[in-house]
Amino acid sequence: xxxxxxxxxxxxxxxxxxxxxxxxxxxxxxxxxxxxxxxxxxxxxxxxxxxxxxxxxxxxxxxxxxxxxxxxxxxxxxxxxxxxxxxxxxxxxxxxxxxxxxxxxxx
Amino acid sequence: xxxxxxxxxxxxxxxxxxxxxxxxxxxxxxxxxxxxxxxxxxxxxxxxxxxxxxxxxxxxxxxxxxxxxxxxxxxxxxxxxxxxxxxxxxxxxxxxxxxxxxxxxxxxxxxxxxxxxxxx
Numbered sequence: 314x315x316x317x318x319x320x321x322x323x324x325x326x327x328x329x330x331x332x333x334x335x336x337x338x339x340x341x342x343x344x345x346x347x348x349x350x351x352x353x354x355x356x357x358x359x360x361x362x363x364x365x366x367x368x369x370x371x372x373x374x375x376x377x378x379x380x381x382x383x384x385x386x387x388x389x390x391x392x393x394x395x396x397x398x399x400x401x402x403x404x405x406x407x408x409x410x411x412x413x414x415x416x417x418x419x420x
Numbered sequence: 421x422x423x424x425x426x427x428x429x430x431x432x433x434x435x436x437x438x439x440x441x442x443x444x445x446x447x448x449x450x451x452x453x454x455x456x457x458x459x460x461x462x463x464x465x466x467x468x469x470x471x472x473x474x475x476x477x478x479x480x481x482x483x484x485x486x487x488x489x490x491x492x493x494x495x496x497x498x499x500x501x502x503x504x505x506x507x508x509x510x511x512x513x514x515x516x517x518x519x520x521x522x523x524x525x526x527x528x529x530x531x532x533x534x535x536x537x538x539x540x
Binding site: 406409 | 455457464465466467470477479481482515517520523524525526527528529530531532533
C-alpha cells in the first residue's frame with residue numbers, strides 16, 4: 314500500500330502569511346494527488362487535483378505543485394476563512410490513502 | 421447541483437450489524453465510481469471501500485475486508501455499506517464520496533456524513 318506522510322501536523326500563521334504544507338508519498342504516484350480542506354463538522358472539500366489543477370470556485374490563493382513523491386500545497390496569503398484541516402490524498406491506486414492532515418490556525 | 425446524503429448511522433454493540441445508505445442526486449449516478457471514507461472522532465480520514473460505476477469491481481481497506489460490503493443500486497441512485505461484526509474501532513463518521521470518473525480517482529463531492537458509534 315502507498316503511504317502518505319504530511320507535514321507539519323499543525324501550523325500557526327498570521328493573516329496574510331504564505332503557508333506551505335508538504336505531502337510525501339512512499340512510492341511514485343506521478344501527479345495523481347489531490348488536496349482537500351475540511352472545516353469542523355463538515356465533509357471535506359476538494360481544492361486541487363492532478364497535483365496542481367485548481368478545482369472550479371476555489372480561490373486562486375491556493376496552489377499545488379509537485380510530482381512523483383513530493384508535493385506541496387501553498388496558500389499565498391492566509392485568510393481567516395482558511396482555518397481548517399488540510400489533507401492530501403493519492404489516487405494512483407484504487408486504495409485512496411490520505412495524509413494525516415495539517416491543522417491550520419491563525420496566530 | 422450534486423448532492424450526497426448519508427443515513428443509517430447510530431449506536432450499536434460490538435459484533436452487531438448496520439447498513440449505511442447514501443442517496444445521490446443532481447448527476448447521473450450510474451456514471452461515477454463511489455467510495456466510503458470514514459473519520460474516527462478527532463482523527464484523520466481513512467479510506468474504507470470503492471465500487472466501480474457499474475458495480476463490477478469492489479475493493480476494501482484491510483481493516484474492514486471480510487466484514488464490510490459495498491454495493492449500489494443504480495436504479496435507486498443509492499450507495500450502500502453493509503457493516504457486519506462491528507468493532508469499537510469502527511466508531512467514526514462515515515462519508516460517501518463521488519469519484520470524478522467511472523472507477524477510482526479523486527473525490528469531487530462528499531456527503532455530510534453519518535455517525536456510527538460501536539460501544540458496549
